[in-house]
Amino acid sequence: MTSKWDTLLLRAKDLMREKSGSLTRELERKDAGFGLGQVPLKSAPDATTTMVCGFCSTGCGLTVHLKEGRAVNLSPTRGYPVNLGMACPKGWEALTPLAAPDRAVTPLLRNARGELLPVEWPVALETFVTRVRAIQEKHGPESVAFISTGQIPTEEMALLGALAKFGMGMIHGDGNTRQCMATSVVAYKESFGFDAPPFTYQDFEESDVLVFVGANPCIAHPIMWERVCRNKHKPEIVVIDPRRTETAMAATLHVPLRPKTDLVLLYGVAHLLAARGQIDRAYIDAHTKGYDEFAAQLVTYEPAHVAETCGIPVETLERLAKCIAEGKRVSFWWTMGVNQSHQGVRTAQAIIDLALMTGNMGRPGTGANSITGQCNAMGSRLFSNTTNLLGGRSFTDEQDREHVARALGIDVVHIPTRGSLAYDQIIEGILKGKIKGLWVIATNTAHSWINQADLFDTLKRLEFLVVQDMYATTETAVRADLVLPAAGWGEKDGTFINSERRFGVIKKVARAPGHALADFYIFKALAEAWGCADMFERWSSPEAVFQIMKELSRGQPCDFSGIESYAQIDALGGIQWPLPTGQTPTASEQRRLFEDGNYFHDDGRARFIWSEPSALPEATSAAYPLFLLTGRGSSAQWHTETRTKKSDVLRKLYPNVPYVEVSPLDAKKLGLGPNEWVCVRSARGAVVVKAFVTHVVQPGHVFMPMHYASTNQLTFAAFDPYSRQPAYKGCAVRLERVDELTARTAQATETRS
Numbered sequence: 001m002t003s004k005w006d007t008l009l010l011r012a013k014d015l016m017r018e019k020s021g022s023l024t025r026e027l028e029r030k031d032a033g034f035g036l037g038q039v040p041l042k043s044a045p046d047a048t049t050t051m052v053c054g055f056c057s058t059g060c061g062l063t064v065h066l067k068e069g070r071a072v073n074l075s076p077t078r079g080y081p082v083n084l085g086m087a088c089p090k091g092w093e094a095l096t097p098l099a100a101p102d103r104a105v106t107p108l109l110r111n112a113r114g115e116l117l118p119v120e121w122p123v124a125l126e127t128f129v130t131r132v133r134a135i136q137e138k139h140g141p142e143s144v145a146f147i148s149t150g151q152i153p154t155e156e157m158a159l160l161g162a163l164a165k166f167g168m169g170m171i172h173g174d175g176n177t178r179q180c181m182a183t184s185v186v187a188y189k190e191s192f193g194f195d196a197p198p199f200t201y202q203d204f205e206e207s208d209v210l211v212f213v214g215a216n217p218c219i220a221h222p223i224m225w226e227r228v229c230r231n232k233h234k235p236e237i238v239v240i241d242p243r244r245t246e247t248a249m250a251a252t253l254h255v256p257l258r259p260k261t262d263l264v265l266l267y268g269v270a271h272l273l274a275a276r277g278q279i280d281r282a283y284i285d286a287h288t289k290g291y292d293e294f295a296a297q298l299v300t301y302e303p304a305h306v307a308e309t310c311g312i313p314v315e316t317l318e319r320l321a322k323c324i325a326e327g328k329r330v331s332f333w334w335t336m337g338v339n340q341s342h343q344g345v346r347t348a349q350a351i352i353d354l355a356l357m358t359g360n361m362g363r364p365g366t367g368a369n370s371i372t373g374q375c376n377a378m379g380s381r382l383f384s385n386t387t388n389l390l391g392g393r394s395f396t397d398e399q400d401r402e403h404v405a406r407a408l409g410i411d412v413v414h415i416p417t418r419g420s421l422a423y424d425q426i427i428e429g430i431l432k433g434k435i436k437g438l439w440v441i442a443t444n445t446a447h448s449w450i451n452q453a454d455l456f457d458t459l460k461r462l463e464f465l466v467v468q469d470m471y472a473t474t475e476t477a478v479r480a481d482l483v484l485p486a487a488g489w490g491e492k493d494g495t496f497i498n499s500e501r502r503f504g505v506i507k508k509v510a511r512a513p514g515h516a517l518a519d520f521y522i523f524k525a526l527a528e529a530w531g532c533a534d535m536f537e538r539w540s541s542p543e544a545v546f547q548i549m550k551e552l553s554r555g556q557p558c559d560f561s562g563i564e565s566y567a568q569i570d571a572l573g574g575i576q577w578p579l580p581t582g583q584t585p586t587a588s589e590q591r592r593l594f595e596d597g598n599y600f601h602d603d604g605r606a607r608f609i610w611s612e613p614s615a616l617p618e619a620t621s622a623a624y625p626l627f628l629l630t631g632r633g634s635s636a637q638w639h640t641e642t643r644t645k646k647s648d649v650l651r652k653l654y655p656n657v658p659y660v661e662v663s664p665l666d667a668k669k670l671g672l673g674p675n676e677w678v679c680v681r682s683a684r685g686a687v688v689v690k691a692f693v694t695h696v697v698q699p700g701h702v703f704m705p706m707h708y709a710s711t712n713q714l715t716f717a718a719f720d721p722y723s724r725q726p727a728y729k730g731c732a733v734r735l736e737r738v739d740e741l742t743a744r745t746a747q748a749t750e751t752r753s
Contacts, residue, residue: 048208050077050570052496054151054489054503055090055638057372058082058223059498061573062091064490064509071095071509081573082201082498082590088222089094089636093650095490095642097470104472104485105514116472116483121515125529127482131464132168135437141169144437144464145426148175148384150374151442153494153506155545156519157376159536160441161385163523166414169531171434174387176443178378178423180373182723183339185381187348188370188723190570191356191607193600194392195381198593199331199369200362200500200576203408205231205367209327211238213262213351214337218246220632221371224499233365236323240265241337243629243661243703244696255320256698258311259627260730263343263613266350268306269321271298273357278325280359287597287605289358294608298503303671324358329365336373337630340618340729345722349609356606362594374639375489378497382550382558388421391552395419407551410535422716422724422729423449430458438463440521442486446475447640450726452712455687468522474642475709483566485520487512488643494520494542495569501558505566554581557600616730624682624732626666626702628714631729633705641707658689658708662735665699667691670735677743679736680704685713688743691735702733 046067053060061080065073074095076087107124108116119127135143146164148157152164157175164170187196191200204210204227212228217225225247228237240250240255240262248254257265273279274295284291287422307314324330332351338344345703348370355361355368371704372378382392393400395416421429427449429435438459449455459465459479467480470488477483491512495717512518517525520542527533539545543566562579567572569575575585620627636653638644645651660680662672672678680702697703704711706728716731 034278041263047720049424049507049509050505051509052498052574053087053091054358054375054496054506055092055643056221057377057499057500058221059375059376059496059500059504059574060087060091061225061504062087063093064095064507066068066509068207076500079573079588081590083504086223086226089650089653090644093644093647095510096649097491097646098488100471100646101475102471103516104469104477104483105516105615106485107515108472108480108483110481114282116478116480117518122485124482125525128466128526129529130306133435135463136169139391139436142171143435144170144439145172145174145421145429145435146170146439146441147423147426147443147445148173148380148386149442150175150177150180150377150380152376153492154376154379154383154497154517155494155542155544156492156523157380157384158390158545158549159520161383161390162408162539163527163532163536164439165385165416166408166410167527167535168530171416171418172420172426173385174420174423174426175380175384176448177374177377177384177443178421178724179448179726180336180339181370181377181381182387182422182725183341183344183348183720184334184370185387186345186723187352188299190345190609191349191352191669193602196557196593196600197370197372197378197499197501198590199367200590201227201693202590203331203365203367203369203592204228206233206681207231207327207329207331208233208365209236209238209323211240211330211332212247212251213240213266213332213334213347213563214333214493215333215371216241216245216247216337216632217333217371218250219635222635224371236327238320238323242632242701244697245668253316253319253323255312255316259629259701260341260343260616261310262338263347263350264301264306264309265317266347266354267298267301267610267613268303268310268356269324270350270357271306271613272300272303272318272321273325273354276325278321279357283361283597284357285601289603289605290606290608291357294353294610297610307730324354327360329363330355330358330360331365331369332360332365333369333371335371337729339370339725342718342720342727342730343614344720344725345612346609346611346613347588352606353608353610353613356608357650361606361692362592362597364592367592368370375498376496378501379495379501382497383552389415390548391556392558404552408548409538415536424719424724424726427455432459433461436462437466438462439468440476440480441468444469444474444476444640444642446479448708448712450712450728451684451717452709452715454717468519470516471642484522485512485514485516486522487516491672492518492542493566495546495566497577498574503560503563503569503575503576503577505570511650546589553577554565560674568674616733617727618683618716620700620732624734626700626733626735628680628682628731628733629697629701629729630706630711630715631703633707637705637707639707640709647708658687658704659692660689660735661692661694661703662696663699663701664693666702666735667693672735672737677740678716679738680733681736682714682716682731682733684716687711687713688738702735
């Protein structure tokens with residue numbers, strides 16, 4: 001017999017299905033047209049429109065060519081202040097992934113037999129709401145978490161973070177920006193008082209000394225490297241990297257230090273500069289705090305000790321210090337080689353310390369400059385509502401919570417009073433049985449997360465895994481209980497914020513296939529199905545959300561309340577923050593921070609911060625005598641290759657078979673020839689790859705590109721204690737020769753899995 005409550009529940013589900021169905025139809029109608037109305041086309045239907053690229057953080061301008069109102073080709077935008085008419089291979093092929101045959105075109109739901117089968121949007125929305133609520137009711141509101149991304153527009157990030165935390169009551173949500181930029185975020189916050197990369201790309205051309213630490217822009221950020229090549233000052237180019245990268249080959253000085261000894265090296269350089277009085281005492285006294293205490297810690301970093309620890313000649317250390325001391329405009333640049341480390345925050349801060357003590361801040365061609373990874377990692381850092389409350393505020397600050405609540409017109413009780421678990425802690429929470437549901441948006445955790453084998457087992461423990469993505473074939477999507485099909489770059493409107501803090505516009509120049517929706521409209525549909533749509537009534541369109549974000553930024557270091565509209569951003573070639581109300585931006589403007597020497601701490605001073613270096617979490621041994629380095633393989637690959645592998649052109653520009661770089665000396669010890677099969681084994685797993693014998697890596701080191709799924713079967717799950725960023729670039733391995741039959745079998749097995 002059906003009870004009154006069962007009847008009410010069934011009726012509620014019917015109403016939800018009816019309401020979500022009509023809403024989905026309305027959202028599909030809204031999402032069906034092109035979003036080119038933001039900036040009028042020169043003519044219709046054949047014309048061009050401009051937008052920024054959706055791959056890396058460089059933020060290049062692209063001109064999209066339209067025929068009969070549809071995007072048919074693109075070219076780099078001449079005169080755009082970022083790329084100046086240049087593009088890397090990924091940019092040229094940016095439209096190709098949209099037409100891939102494995103696009104997710106309808107929601108998919110796993111049935112009782114374990115099959116992912118197509119369902120209608122109303123069923124998908126009802127399933128999401130019913131199952132997430134059931135988990136929260138049974139295990140508490142903290143039992144469901146979300147993993148966000150640096151790949152979607154800032155407006156979508158803001159809506160997701162607000163919906164999940166304010167509307168659905170999810171306390172915990174982090175982003176894949178944790179994998180690339182968390183170290184720099186923490187370093188800047190502690191040193192400057194706010195997450196504030198100070199530079200503009202013009203600094204690449206204005207420096208007389210450029211120091212790259214753990215960065216390979218020639219491959220990872222080719223357009224930035226093109227800007228270096230435009231430098232007319234005949235600069236010294238210093239590369240600090242264990243590997244002789246493409247950038248190191250072009251340097252005037254390569255410092256091939258032992259892996260993860262960069263903190264010792266930087267302290268050794270600071271010691272020499274301090275001991276010789278080659279510092280800017282006036283700048284230190286006027287604009288910084290803690291220098292004398294920092295200098296006192298440097299006395300033990302004598303050149304002989306530092307050189308021995310780092311595995312370099314004393315002369316190399318001396319030459320590095322001399323380059324910095326004699327430079328008039330020294331800029332320091334770092335990226336994943338620093339960030340993805342067990343002591344990345346302190347290493348980044350050691351770079352900042354060098355810039356501060358030599359007065360290389362706030363002037364053209366100077367700065368302690370973190371190069372961002374993903375296209376919108378900066379948007380994620382400020383507005384994803386994961387590590388910060390919207391606009392770079394704090395969840396733990398009562399005034400911040402009240403300010404955000406007033407700005408959004410919501411009750412402050414909806415805003416959590418504490419921050420989220422970090423990405424690794426969310427994964428650990430699944431292992432401990434505390435997190436039972438996970439919502440993954442526009443990222444590929446099952447490929448990119450460290451120590452992949454453990455991660456596969458971890459995901460199996462979830463009661464409900466939702467993946468929202470462009471493709472139904474990613475390593476994470478195929479493990480999902482529910483797949484929500486999303487539009488990609490070029491199929492939606494919004495803004496990205498690049499490495500130099502420049503807002504750029506993206507536009508809808510193609511329709512998403514099938515029933516795929518822009519993430520923005522998926523979030524709106526979920527808000528309606530959840531019953532909290534009233535909270536987001538003002539969030540009616542991406543540009544409406546941009547106006548909300550402007551108000552949230554007002555008075556913050558990232559204040560961009562002076563930006564009028566998407567059209568203004570597009571017309572001016574992007575606009576850098578800060579731009580408070582009352583300031584007027586100009587076309588192709590280049591602005592850097594701290595020109596006045598004022599930082600974002602209450603006293604206006606930057607901080608010197610340091611710690612004693614710590615040992616490697618996993619050292620080499622007799623059983624595993626080689627140190628594995630990982631990084632970008634080529635300028636034609638991007639992260640987990642979710643998009644780049646869809647392009648036949650890009651696939652021709654890099655090896656499709658995973659490979660490992662081996663020094664000739666180590667290859668000789670193994671009797672290993674070029675292009676032979678080899679097994680790379682760590683304490684966590686083993687993968688079979690091709691051997692690439694090269695002097696690029698030192699004896700005792702090997703290198704594998706991060707883009708191949710097999711690489712993270714080897715990596716060791718260590719994390720920086722301050723940023724919680726994974727240390728992808730440090731683990732011990734050994735090599736074993738493999739015969740052809742074994743290799744082919746291993747490759748076939750990996751392909752099937």
